[in-house]
Amino acid sequence: MAASPKGVPNSTPIFAAQAEGALVTDVDGNTFIDFAGGIGVMNLGHRNPDVVAAIRDQLDKFTHTCFASMPHEPFVALAEKLNAITPGTFAKKTMFVNSGAEAVENAIKIARYVTGRQGIIAFEHAFHGRTLLAMSLTSKIKPYKYGFGAFIPEVYRLPYPYAYRWYGPQPTDWKKEYTRIFDQLFAAHAAPDKIAALIIEPILGEGGFVQAPAEALHAMQEICRQHGIVFIADEIQTGFYRTGKLFASEHSGIEPDIIITAKSLASGLPLSAVTARAELIDKVHEGGLGGTYGGNPLACVAALATLAAMEKLELGKKAIEIGEITRQRFSTIMKKSSKIGEIRGIGAMNAIEFVTNRQSKEPDKVAASTVQKKCYELGLIALTAGTYSNVIRTLMPLVITPQQLNEGLEVLETVILALGN
Numbered sequence: 001m002a003a004s005p006k007g008v009p010n011s012t013p014i015f016a017a018q019a020e021g022a023l024v025t026d027v028d029g030n031t032f033i034d035f036a037g038g039i040g041v042m043n044l045g046h047r048n049p050d051v052v053a054a055i056r057d058q059l060d061k062f063t064h065t066c067f068a069s070m071p072h073e074p075f076v077a078l079a080e081k082l083n084a085i086t087p088g089t090f091a092k093k094t095m096f097v098n099s100g101a102e103a104v105e106n107a108i109k110i111a112r113y114v115t116g117r118q119g120i121i122a123f124e125h126a127f128h129g130r131t132l133l134a135m136s137l138t139s140k141i142k143p144y145k146y147g148f149g150a151f152i153p154e155v156y157r158l159p160y161p162y163a164y165r166w167y168g169p170q171p172t173d174w175k176k177e178y179t180r181i182f183d184q185l186f187a188a189h190a191a192p193d194k195i196a197a198l199i200i201e202p203i204l205g206e207g208g209f210v211q212a213p214a215e216a217l218h219a220m221q222e223i224c225r226q227h228g229i230v231f232i233a234d235e236i237q238t239g240f241y242r243t244g245k246l247f248a249s250e251h252s253g254i255e256p257d258i259i260i261t262a263k264s265l266a267s268g269l270p271l272s273a274v275t276a277r278a279e280l281i282d283k284v285h286e287g288g289l290g291g292t293y294g295g296n297p298l299a300c301v302a303a304l305a306t307l308a309a310m311e312k313l314e315l316g317k318k319a320i321e322i323g324e325i326t327r328q329r330f331s332t333i334m335k336k337s338s339k340i341g342e343i344r345g346i347g348a349m350n351a352i353e354f355v356t357n358r359q360s361k362e363p364d365k366v367a368a369s370t371v372q373k374k375c376y377e378l379g380l381i382a383l384t385a386g387t388y389s390n391v392i393r394t395l396m397p398l399v400i401t402p403q404q405l406n407e408g409l410e411v412l413e414t415v416i417l418a419l420g421n
Helices: 049-058 075-086 102-117 132-137 174-186 216-226 295-310 315-336 365-377 402-418
Strands: 016-020 023-026 031-033 092-097 119-123 155-158 197-201 228-232 257-263 272-276 338-346 351-354 383-385 389-393
Touching: 031 228, 031 257, 031 315, 031 402, 075 272, 075 295, 092 389, 102 132, 102 197, 102 257, 119 389, 132 228, 174 216, 197 257, 216 228, 315 338, 315 351, 315 402, 351 365, 365 383, 365 389, 365 402
Parallel strands: 119 155, 119 197, 197 228, 228 257
Antiparallel strands: 016 023, 023 031, 092 272, 257 272, 338 351, 351 389, 383 389
Protein backbone atom coordinates (compact mmCIF):
# COMPACT_ATOMS: atom_id res chain seq x y z
CA MET A 1 0.00 0.00 0.00
CA ALA A 2 1.26 3.45 -0.90
CA ALA A 3 0.42 5.12 2.43
CA SER A 4 1.68 2.54 4.96
CA PRO A 5 5.06 0.82 5.32
CA LYS A 6 5.64 -2.78 4.28
CA GLY A 7 6.90 -3.49 7.80
CA VAL A 8 3.27 -3.36 8.94
CA PRO A 9 1.87 -6.53 7.32
CA ASN A 10 -1.60 -7.52 6.15
CA SER A 11 -2.05 -11.27 6.42
CA THR A 12 -5.57 -11.03 5.04
CA PRO A 13 -6.04 -8.52 2.18
CA ILE A 14 -9.56 -7.62 3.24
CA PHE A 15 -10.63 -4.05 4.02
CA ALA A 16 -13.30 -4.10 6.72
CA ALA A 17 -16.41 -1.97 6.32
CA GLN A 18 -18.73 -3.41 8.99
CA ALA A 19 -18.60 -6.04 11.72
CA GLU A 20 -21.20 -7.62 13.97
CA GLY A 21 -20.81 -10.54 16.37
CA ALA A 22 -18.55 -13.05 14.61
CA LEU A 23 -19.00 -11.67 11.09
CA VAL A 24 -17.01 -9.07 9.17
CA THR A 25 -18.16 -7.45 5.90
CA ASP A 26 -15.58 -5.92 3.58
CA VAL A 27 -15.79 -2.83 1.38
CA ASP A 28 -16.88 -4.97 -1.56
CA GLY A 29 -19.85 -6.37 0.36
CA ASN A 30 -18.36 -9.83 1.05
CA THR A 31 -19.09 -11.29 4.48
CA PHE A 32 -16.51 -13.39 6.34
CA ILE A 33 -16.68 -15.61 9.40
CA ASP A 34 -14.10 -14.28 11.84
CA PHE A 35 -11.81 -16.92 13.41
CA ALA A 36 -9.23 -14.20 14.22
CA GLY A 37 -11.15 -11.74 16.39
CA GLY A 38 -8.63 -8.96 15.85
CA ILE A 39 -5.96 -11.35 17.19
CA GLY A 40 -7.89 -12.33 20.29
CA VAL A 41 -9.43 -8.94 21.03
CA MET A 42 -13.08 -9.62 20.25
CA ASN A 43 -14.02 -12.39 22.70
CA LEU A 44 -17.33 -10.58 23.25
CA GLY A 45 -17.81 -10.13 19.51
CA HIS A 46 -17.85 -7.09 17.29
CA ARG A 47 -20.03 -4.14 18.36
CA ASN A 48 -21.69 -5.60 21.41
CA PRO A 49 -24.66 -3.24 21.99
CA ASP A 50 -23.96 -2.78 25.72
CA VAL A 51 -20.36 -1.78 25.00
CA VAL A 52 -21.37 0.57 22.19
CA ALA A 53 -23.96 2.21 24.47
CA ALA A 54 -21.43 2.68 27.29
CA ILE A 55 -18.96 4.36 24.94
CA ARG A 56 -21.63 6.66 23.50
CA ASP A 57 -22.77 7.66 26.97
CA GLN A 58 -19.21 8.49 28.02
CA LEU A 59 -18.70 10.54 24.85
CA ASP A 60 -21.36 12.93 26.11
CA LYS A 61 -19.43 13.43 29.38
CA PHE A 62 -15.70 13.68 28.60
CA THR A 63 -13.15 11.74 26.55
CA HIS A 64 -9.90 12.41 28.39
CA THR A 65 -8.42 13.94 31.51
CA CYS A 66 -5.23 11.93 32.14
CA PHE A 67 -5.80 10.12 35.41
CA ALA A 68 -2.52 11.47 36.83
CA SER A 69 -3.77 15.04 36.54
CA MET A 70 -7.48 14.51 37.17
CA PRO A 71 -8.86 11.15 38.35
CA HIS A 72 -12.16 9.78 37.09
CA GLU A 73 -14.63 7.18 38.31
CA PRO A 74 -14.42 4.67 35.39
CA PHE A 75 -10.70 4.14 36.10
CA VAL A 76 -11.33 3.42 39.79
CA ALA A 77 -14.36 1.21 39.12
CA LEU A 78 -12.46 -0.91 36.60
CA ALA A 79 -9.43 -1.22 38.89
CA GLU A 80 -11.70 -2.43 41.69
CA LYS A 81 -13.29 -4.95 39.33
CA LEU A 82 -9.97 -6.41 38.18
CA ASN A 83 -8.64 -6.51 41.74
CA ALA A 84 -11.67 -8.61 42.66
CA ILE A 85 -11.74 -11.07 39.74
CA THR A 86 -8.06 -11.84 39.10
CA PRO A 87 -6.52 -14.94 40.75
CA GLY A 88 -5.26 -14.60 44.32
CA THR A 89 -6.96 -13.88 47.64
CA PHE A 90 -4.39 -11.26 48.63
CA ALA A 91 -4.90 -7.49 48.35
CA LYS A 92 -4.28 -6.15 44.84
CA LYS A 93 -4.06 -2.86 42.98
CA THR A 94 -4.35 -2.17 39.24
CA MET A 95 -2.81 0.37 36.89
CA PHE A 96 -3.76 0.92 33.25
CA VAL A 97 -1.75 1.58 30.11
CA ASN A 98 -2.58 1.23 26.43
CA SER A 99 -1.10 -1.96 24.97
CA GLY A 100 0.04 -5.40 25.99
CA ALA A 101 3.67 -4.42 25.46
CA GLU A 102 3.26 -1.41 27.77
CA ALA A 103 1.78 -3.67 30.43
CA VAL A 104 4.75 -6.03 30.12
CA GLU A 105 7.19 -3.13 30.43
CA ASN A 106 5.48 -1.81 33.55
CA ALA A 107 5.27 -5.24 35.19
CA ILE A 108 9.02 -5.65 34.74
CA LYS A 109 9.62 -2.08 36.01
CA ILE A 110 7.68 -2.89 39.17
CA ALA A 111 9.53 -6.17 39.73
CA ARG A 112 12.93 -4.58 39.27
CA TYR A 113 12.05 -1.68 41.54
CA VAL A 114 10.75 -3.74 44.45
CA THR A 115 13.49 -6.39 44.30
CA GLY A 116 16.44 -4.15 43.44
CA ARG A 117 17.48 -6.82 40.92
CA GLN A 118 17.94 -6.79 37.14
CA GLY A 119 17.61 -10.34 35.78
CA ILE A 120 14.46 -11.63 34.06
CA ILE A 121 13.54 -15.23 33.27
CA ALA A 122 11.57 -15.68 30.05
CA PHE A 123 10.78 -18.72 27.93
CA GLU A 124 11.31 -20.12 24.47
CA HIS A 125 8.33 -19.66 22.10
CA ALA A 126 7.18 -16.65 24.17
CA PHE A 127 5.65 -13.50 22.75
CA HIS A 128 5.48 -10.45 25.03
CA GLY A 129 5.38 -7.54 22.59
CA ARG A 130 7.39 -5.38 20.20
CA THR A 131 8.80 -2.53 22.31
CA LEU A 132 12.47 -2.91 23.24
CA LEU A 133 12.11 -4.59 26.63
CA ALA A 134 9.09 -6.64 25.56
CA MET A 135 10.82 -7.60 22.32
CA SER A 136 13.84 -8.72 24.33
CA LEU A 137 11.54 -11.11 26.21
CA THR A 138 9.88 -12.34 23.00
CA SER A 139 11.46 -15.52 21.66
CA LYS A 140 10.70 -15.61 17.91
CA ILE A 141 13.37 -13.94 15.78
CA LYS A 142 11.60 -13.32 12.46
CA PRO A 143 9.69 -11.14 12.03
CA TYR A 144 9.68 -9.72 15.55
CA LYS A 145 13.34 -9.29 16.54
CA TYR A 146 15.39 -9.55 13.38
CA GLY A 147 17.52 -6.46 12.84
CA PHE A 148 16.20 -4.58 15.87
CA GLY A 149 18.91 -5.33 18.46
CA ALA A 150 20.84 -4.86 20.63
CA PHE A 151 18.35 -6.11 23.22
CA ILE A 152 18.32 -5.53 26.95
CA PRO A 153 20.82 -7.59 28.94
CA GLU A 154 20.16 -10.14 31.66
CA VAL A 155 17.27 -11.99 30.05
CA TYR A 156 17.65 -15.69 30.84
CA ARG A 157 15.64 -17.96 28.55
CA LEU A 158 14.39 -21.37 29.62
CA PRO A 159 12.57 -24.07 27.65
CA TYR A 160 8.78 -23.79 27.72
CA PRO A 161 7.05 -27.07 28.64
CA TYR A 162 6.06 -27.66 25.02
CA ALA A 163 5.54 -31.41 25.18
CA TYR A 164 5.23 -31.96 21.41
CA ARG A 165 8.60 -30.30 20.79
CA TRP A 166 10.39 -31.12 24.04
CA TYR A 167 14.13 -31.77 23.95
CA GLY A 168 14.22 -35.54 24.18
CA PRO A 169 11.64 -37.77 25.88
CA GLN A 170 8.72 -35.97 27.47
CA PRO A 171 9.19 -35.75 31.25
CA THR A 172 6.94 -37.88 33.43
CA ASP A 173 7.46 -35.50 36.34
CA TRP A 174 7.30 -31.84 35.26
CA LYS A 175 7.99 -30.56 38.78
CA LYS A 176 11.19 -32.57 39.01
CA GLU A 177 12.22 -31.50 35.51
CA TYR A 178 11.80 -27.79 36.20
CA THR A 179 13.51 -28.05 39.56
CA ARG A 180 16.48 -29.47 37.65
CA ILE A 181 16.30 -26.75 34.98
CA PHE A 182 16.25 -23.97 37.58
CA ASP A 183 19.09 -25.54 39.57
CA GLN A 184 21.15 -25.49 36.39
CA LEU A 185 20.20 -21.88 35.62
CA PHE A 186 21.15 -20.71 39.11
CA ALA A 187 24.44 -22.62 39.07
CA ALA A 188 25.64 -21.75 35.58
CA HIS A 189 24.01 -18.51 34.44
CA ALA A 190 22.52 -16.28 37.15
CA ALA A 191 22.29 -16.40 40.93
CA PRO A 192 18.69 -16.39 42.15
CA ASP A 193 19.25 -13.26 44.23
CA LYS A 194 19.97 -11.39 40.98
CA ILE A 195 16.67 -12.35 39.32
CA ALA A 196 13.86 -9.81 39.61
CA ALA A 197 11.06 -11.61 37.78
CA LEU A 198 9.87 -14.63 35.88
CA ILE A 199 7.35 -13.94 33.12
CA ILE A 200 5.35 -16.70 31.47
CA GLU A 201 2.22 -17.23 29.40
CA PRO A 202 0.22 -20.02 31.09
CA ILE A 203 -0.74 -20.93 27.52
CA LEU A 204 1.46 -19.75 24.67
CA GLY A 205 -0.36 -17.31 22.42
CA GLU A 206 1.72 -16.36 19.40
CA GLY A 207 3.90 -19.37 20.24
CA GLY A 208 1.23 -21.81 19.13
CA PHE A 209 -1.42 -22.32 21.84
CA VAL A 210 0.59 -24.69 24.03
CA GLN A 211 -0.68 -25.14 27.59
CA ALA A 212 1.94 -25.41 30.33
CA PRO A 213 1.27 -28.40 32.64
CA ALA A 214 0.00 -27.38 36.06
CA GLU A 215 2.89 -29.22 37.72
CA ALA A 216 5.44 -27.15 35.80
CA LEU A 217 3.73 -23.85 36.66
CA HIS A 218 3.49 -24.77 40.34
CA ALA A 219 7.17 -25.71 40.39
CA MET A 220 8.07 -22.33 38.89
CA GLN A 221 5.86 -20.45 41.33
CA GLU A 222 7.32 -22.34 44.28
CA ILE A 223 10.89 -21.57 43.17
CA CYS A 224 10.00 -17.89 42.71
CA ARG A 225 8.50 -17.73 46.20
CA GLN A 226 11.56 -19.41 47.67
CA HIS A 227 13.96 -16.87 46.13
CA GLY A 228 11.90 -13.67 46.26
CA ILE A 229 11.41 -13.61 42.48
CA VAL A 230 8.26 -11.85 41.23
CA PHE A 231 6.04 -14.31 39.32
CA ILE A 232 4.32 -12.60 36.36
CA ALA A 233 1.56 -14.24 34.30
CA ASP A 234 1.06 -12.78 30.84
CA GLU A 235 -2.66 -13.36 30.18
CA ILE A 236 -2.96 -10.87 27.35
CA GLN A 237 -4.24 -13.44 24.85
CA THR A 238 -5.56 -16.07 27.28
CA GLY A 239 -7.71 -13.81 29.44
CA PHE A 240 -11.45 -13.15 29.58
CA TYR A 241 -12.94 -16.62 29.07
CA ARG A 242 -10.94 -17.63 25.99
CA THR A 243 -9.98 -20.89 27.74
CA GLY A 244 -13.37 -21.46 29.39
CA LYS A 245 -12.30 -19.77 32.61
CA LEU A 246 -11.91 -16.05 33.18
CA PHE A 247 -8.13 -16.49 33.27
CA ALA A 248 -5.92 -19.36 32.14
CA SER A 249 -4.08 -19.32 35.49
CA GLU A 250 -7.23 -20.71 37.08
CA HIS A 251 -6.80 -24.03 35.27
CA SER A 252 -3.59 -24.72 37.20
CA GLY A 253 -4.49 -22.87 40.40
CA ILE A 254 -1.45 -20.59 40.36
CA GLU A 255 -1.66 -17.13 41.93
CA PRO A 256 0.64 -14.72 40.09
CA ASP A 257 2.20 -11.81 41.94
CA ILE A 258 1.41 -9.74 38.85
CA ILE A 259 -1.08 -10.55 36.10
CA ILE A 260 -1.06 -8.69 32.79
CA THR A 261 -4.23 -8.33 30.72
CA ALA A 262 -5.21 -6.52 27.51
CA LYS A 263 -6.80 -7.56 24.18
CA SER A 264 -10.41 -8.61 24.98
CA LEU A 265 -10.49 -6.48 28.14
CA ALA A 266 -12.11 -3.51 26.35
CA SER A 267 -13.61 -5.05 23.19
CA GLY A 268 -11.21 -3.32 20.84
CA LEU A 269 -10.47 -0.04 22.58
CA PRO A 270 -6.77 0.31 23.47
CA LEU A 271 -6.43 -0.68 27.12
CA SER A 272 -4.17 -2.96 29.13
CA ALA A 273 -3.87 -3.60 32.85
CA VAL A 274 -1.21 -4.54 35.36
CA THR A 275 -2.81 -6.06 38.44
CA ALA A 276 -0.33 -6.71 41.22
CA ARG A 277 -0.04 -7.56 44.88
CA ALA A 278 -0.71 -4.28 46.66
CA GLU A 279 2.36 -4.72 48.84
CA LEU A 280 4.54 -4.84 45.70
CA ILE A 281 3.10 -2.16 43.48
CA ASP A 282 2.69 0.30 46.34
CA LYS A 283 6.46 0.30 46.92
CA VAL A 284 6.99 2.27 43.71
CA HIS A 285 7.42 5.98 44.39
CA GLU A 286 4.76 8.49 43.35
CA GLY A 287 5.08 9.39 39.68
CA GLY A 288 7.09 6.26 38.89
CA LEU A 289 4.16 4.68 37.06
CA GLY A 290 1.58 6.03 34.63
CA GLY A 291 1.15 7.52 31.19
CA THR A 292 -0.88 10.17 29.39
CA TYR A 293 -3.52 7.90 27.90
CA GLY A 294 -3.45 4.96 30.31
CA GLY A 295 -6.93 4.31 31.67
CA ASN A 296 -8.68 6.52 29.14
CA PRO A 297 -12.31 6.93 30.28
CA LEU A 298 -13.78 5.64 26.99
CA ALA A 299 -11.67 2.50 27.24
CA CYS A 300 -12.51 2.02 30.92
CA VAL A 301 -16.28 2.22 30.42
CA ALA A 302 -15.94 -0.13 27.45
CA ALA A 303 -14.08 -2.60 29.67
CA LEU A 304 -16.66 -2.38 32.47
CA ALA A 305 -19.46 -2.99 29.96
CA THR A 306 -17.46 -5.82 28.37
CA LEU A 307 -16.96 -7.64 31.67
CA ALA A 308 -20.63 -7.23 32.60
CA ALA A 309 -21.78 -8.54 29.21
CA MET A 310 -19.36 -11.48 29.39
CA GLU A 311 -20.84 -12.51 32.72
CA LYS A 312 -24.42 -12.04 31.49
CA LEU A 313 -23.82 -14.12 28.37
CA GLU A 314 -21.91 -16.82 30.31
CA LEU A 315 -19.02 -16.76 27.86
CA GLY A 316 -17.09 -19.32 29.91
CA LYS A 317 -19.73 -21.93 29.10
CA LYS A 318 -19.81 -20.85 25.48
CA ALA A 319 -16.02 -21.16 25.20
CA ILE A 320 -16.18 -24.73 26.51
CA GLU A 321 -18.92 -25.62 24.03
CA ILE A 322 -17.01 -24.05 21.14
CA GLY A 323 -13.88 -25.92 22.17
CA GLU A 324 -15.57 -29.31 22.35
CA ILE A 325 -17.03 -28.90 18.86
CA THR A 326 -13.77 -27.52 17.45
CA ARG A 327 -11.49 -30.23 18.86
CA GLN A 328 -13.86 -32.98 17.77
CA ARG A 329 -13.79 -31.57 14.23
CA PHE A 330 -9.99 -31.16 14.36
CA SER A 331 -9.66 -34.80 15.44
CA THR A 332 -11.74 -35.89 12.45
CA ILE A 333 -9.60 -33.78 10.10
CA MET A 334 -6.36 -35.15 11.59
CA LYS A 335 -7.45 -38.73 10.84
CA LYS A 336 -7.78 -37.74 7.18
CA SER A 337 -4.62 -35.64 6.83
CA SER A 338 -1.03 -36.66 7.56
CA LYS A 339 -0.10 -32.98 7.31
CA ILE A 340 -1.27 -32.51 10.90
CA GLY A 341 1.26 -33.34 13.59
CA GLU A 342 -0.78 -32.35 16.64
CA ILE A 343 -4.09 -30.81 17.60
CA ARG A 344 -4.37 -29.17 21.01
CA GLY A 345 -6.31 -26.65 23.00
CA ILE A 346 -8.52 -25.79 25.92
CA GLY A 347 -11.83 -23.96 25.81
CA ALA A 348 -12.06 -21.97 22.58
CA MET A 349 -8.26 -21.64 22.34
CA ASN A 350 -7.36 -24.40 19.88
CA ALA A 351 -4.65 -25.07 17.34
CA ILE A 352 -3.54 -27.34 14.52
CA GLU A 353 0.21 -27.83 14.06
CA PHE A 354 1.29 -28.73 10.53
CA VAL A 355 4.32 -30.91 9.77
CA THR A 356 5.85 -32.33 6.62
CA ASN A 357 6.27 -35.68 8.35
CA ARG A 358 4.72 -36.95 11.58
CA GLN A 359 7.79 -38.96 12.50
CA SER A 360 10.34 -36.16 12.07
CA LYS A 361 7.86 -33.45 13.18
CA GLU A 362 9.46 -31.07 10.68
CA PRO A 363 7.40 -27.85 10.77
CA ASP A 364 5.40 -27.09 7.62
CA LYS A 365 5.10 -23.34 7.35
CA VAL A 366 3.92 -23.55 3.73
CA ALA A 367 0.92 -25.69 4.70
CA ALA A 368 -0.19 -23.22 7.40
CA SER A 369 0.18 -20.17 5.16
CA THR A 370 -1.64 -21.95 2.33
CA VAL A 371 -4.51 -22.84 4.66
CA GLN A 372 -4.79 -19.24 5.82
CA LYS A 373 -4.85 -17.92 2.24
CA LYS A 374 -7.37 -20.47 0.96
CA CYS A 375 -9.60 -19.87 3.99
CA TYR A 376 -10.15 -16.17 3.29
CA GLU A 377 -10.78 -17.01 -0.36
CA LEU A 378 -13.66 -19.17 0.91
CA GLY A 379 -14.98 -16.64 3.43
CA LEU A 380 -13.09 -17.50 6.64
CA ILE A 381 -10.57 -15.23 8.39
CA ALA A 382 -7.91 -17.46 9.96
CA LEU A 383 -4.60 -16.84 11.73
CA THR A 384 -1.25 -18.59 11.80
CA ALA A 385 0.99 -18.86 14.86
CA GLY A 386 3.99 -20.71 16.26
CA THR A 387 7.73 -20.12 16.37
CA TYR A 388 7.95 -21.87 12.99
CA SER A 389 4.75 -20.22 11.64
CA ASN A 390 3.30 -23.70 11.11
CA VAL A 391 0.21 -23.46 13.33
CA ILE A 392 -3.38 -22.42 12.61
CA ARG A 393 -5.07 -21.05 15.75
CA THR A 394 -8.70 -20.25 16.50
CA LEU A 395 -9.67 -16.94 18.06
CA MET A 396 -13.29 -16.67 17.02
CA PRO A 397 -15.57 -14.40 19.08
CA LEU A 398 -17.22 -16.44 21.81
CA VAL A 399 -20.63 -15.21 20.67
CA ILE A 400 -20.29 -17.08 17.38
CA THR A 401 -23.46 -18.99 16.49
CA PRO A 402 -23.40 -22.80 16.07
CA GLN A 403 -24.16 -22.36 12.38
CA GLN A 404 -21.29 -19.90 11.89
CA LEU A 405 -18.90 -22.13 13.86
CA ASN A 406 -19.75 -25.22 11.84
CA GLU A 407 -19.53 -23.31 8.57
CA GLY A 408 -16.08 -22.02 9.51
CA LEU A 409 -14.89 -25.48 10.53
CA GLU A 410 -16.24 -26.86 7.26
CA VAL A 411 -14.11 -24.36 5.35
CA LEU A 412 -11.05 -25.32 7.42
CA GLU A 413 -11.60 -29.02 6.74
CA THR A 414 -12.08 -28.45 3.01
CA VAL A 415 -8.92 -26.40 2.73
CA ILE A 416 -6.76 -28.75 4.83
CA LEU A 417 -7.85 -31.87 2.97
CA ALA A 418 -7.14 -30.10 -0.32
CA LEU A 419 -3.45 -29.98 0.72
CA GLY A 420 -3.31 -33.73 0.13
CA ASN A 421 -1.01 -36.14 1.95
